[in-house]
Amino acid sequence: MLFDLATVEEIAGALAQKLRALRLQQALTQAELAARAGVSERALRNFERSGQATLETFLRVAQALGRAADLEALFELKVRSIRAMEQASETRQRAPRRVSADKPVAKPAAKSVSRRSSR
Structure with a gap:
């Protein structure tokens, strides 16, 4: 389960099931635990x-x-460098648009050369 996308109730239920599985793995009854x-x-x-x-x-x-x-790891501060923080705050730039192979590329109009007939 992805806790980032879960509701509080879903997370609580998942934690309860994990602790229950640990209890059973250790062969403990509910009364003993x-x-x-x-x-x-x-x-x-x-x-x-x-x-x-x-x-x-x-x-x-x-x-x-x-x-x-295991709970201690939940609250460890993750040290990040100043450079990493700067990079995270920089705005994302878009890549230039690509020309699709399905669409014909518009060709520039040819220059018309007018010839005058000399008489």
């Missing part, structure tokens, strides 16, 4: 089903599954 995370089974069950949870519940579950360190 809820106990490890310090949340109620109901909160965990609701989160896995609907993707709705408090931020605290989400963080506790991620931490209990050993994935809290």
Whole structure:
């Protein structure tokens, strides 16, 4: 799923399914994970089903599954050089138009040379 194009609800649902898959991969029941995370089974069950949870519940579950360190990358500042920022702000220029092979190219009109007859 491309998070850039998804709604908040779709992202929340996708994150919940990923955490559920991690729970199953670690062979944990909902009760066991809820106990490890310090949340109620109901909160965990609701989160896995609907993707709705408090931020605290989400963080506790991620931490209990050993994935809290992965969240740090979300908020790392990406250092860019001044030149890269300048290039990003420059306006894009259009390429010159190409002449289509299907369309005939208009030829310049030939100059007419008038000859006067000399008598």
